Amino acid sequence: xxxxxxxxxxxxxxxxxxxxxxxxxxxxxxxxxxxxxxxxxxxxxxxxxxxxxxxxxxxxxxxxxxxxxxxxxxxxxxxxxxxxxxxxxxxxxxxxxxxxxxxxxxxxxxxxxx
Amino acid sequence: xxxxxxxxxxxxxxxxxxxxxxxxxxxxxxxxxxxxxxxxxxxxxxxxxxxxxxxxxxxxxxxxxxxxxxxxxxxxxxxxxxxxxxxxxxxxxxxxxxxxxxxxxxxxxxxxx
Numbered sequence: 001x002x003x004x005x006x007x008x009x010x011x012x013x014x015x016x017x018x019x020x021x022x023x024x025x026x027x028x029x030x031x032x033x034x035x036x037x038x039x040x041x042x043x044x045x046x047x048x049x050x051x052x053x054x055x056x057x058x059x060x061x062x063x064x065x066x067x068x069x070x071x072x073x074x075x076x077x078x079x080x081x082x083x084x085x086x087x088x089x090x091x092x093x094x095x096x097x098x099x100x101x102x103x104x105x106x107x108x109x110x111x112x113x114x
Numbered sequence: 115x116x117x118x119x120x121x122x123x124x125x126x127x128x129x130x131x132x133x134x135x136x137x138x139x140x141x142x143x144x145x146x147x148x149x150x151x152x153x154x155x156x157x158x159x160x161x162x163x164x165x166x167x168x169x170x171x172x173x174x175x176x177x178x179x180x181x182x183x184x185x186x187x188x189x190x191x192x193x194x195x196x197x198x199x200x201x202x203x204x205x206x207x208x209x210x211x212x213x214x215x216x217x218x219x220x221x222x223x224x225x226x227x
Contacts, residue, residue, distance in 0.1 A: 100212050105156065
């Protein structure tokens with residue numbers, strides 16, 4: 001079965017510091033990969049996606065992610081974190097052959113300290 | 115920017131009662147999905163729907179669950195006889211095509227008492 005692993009349940013960073021959230025996936029074919037963000041009481045907002053092509057993808061709010069096939073990873077990065085980035089972040093893989101259902105990781109809660 | 119709209123935002127029901135959760139997809143989207151997130155747990159796929167039929171469903175989506183698009187606009191999830199363990203946030207997502215980005219609604223929080 002396909003799976004997504006986000007090894008860090010919680011991460012705390014200082015405002016202005018850099019951020020990297022880890023994501024590893026298990027998927028037989030070339031994956032569709034996504035990062036979503038969820039603020040408390042809100043829905044899921046797409047940050048960025050990887051379908052094919054350039055392995056470094058840019059998203060909204062200054063986020064980027066790099067697809068590394070050899071490591072089965074799709075880590076999310078931001079060079080300078082803002083207090084408003086505090087939220088829960090979900091990595092997901094799209095299973096195209098199964099109606100493109102998304103398989104989500106458990107999420108990483110980001111806390112930003114001032 | 116077009117968005118997926120879900121109603122109600124919060125539904126409280128008694129165990130054994132039927133509930134219907136509603137979703138208005140983005141207008142030109144053809145693929146529809148329901149996911150749920152039990153408090154503190156990961157988001158889980160329930161069902162995908164295309165061309166008026168289910169294309170994929172998870173083990174969670176048993177006979178107590180059903181989906182339909184009765185009027186060509188609303189996409190609904192019905193739980194026939196709710197159980198305590200159905201308490202969760204239910205998200206609707208829609209996509210223009212297979213393999214396209216799924217856009218999520220803000221969710222319906224279902225509380226079964």
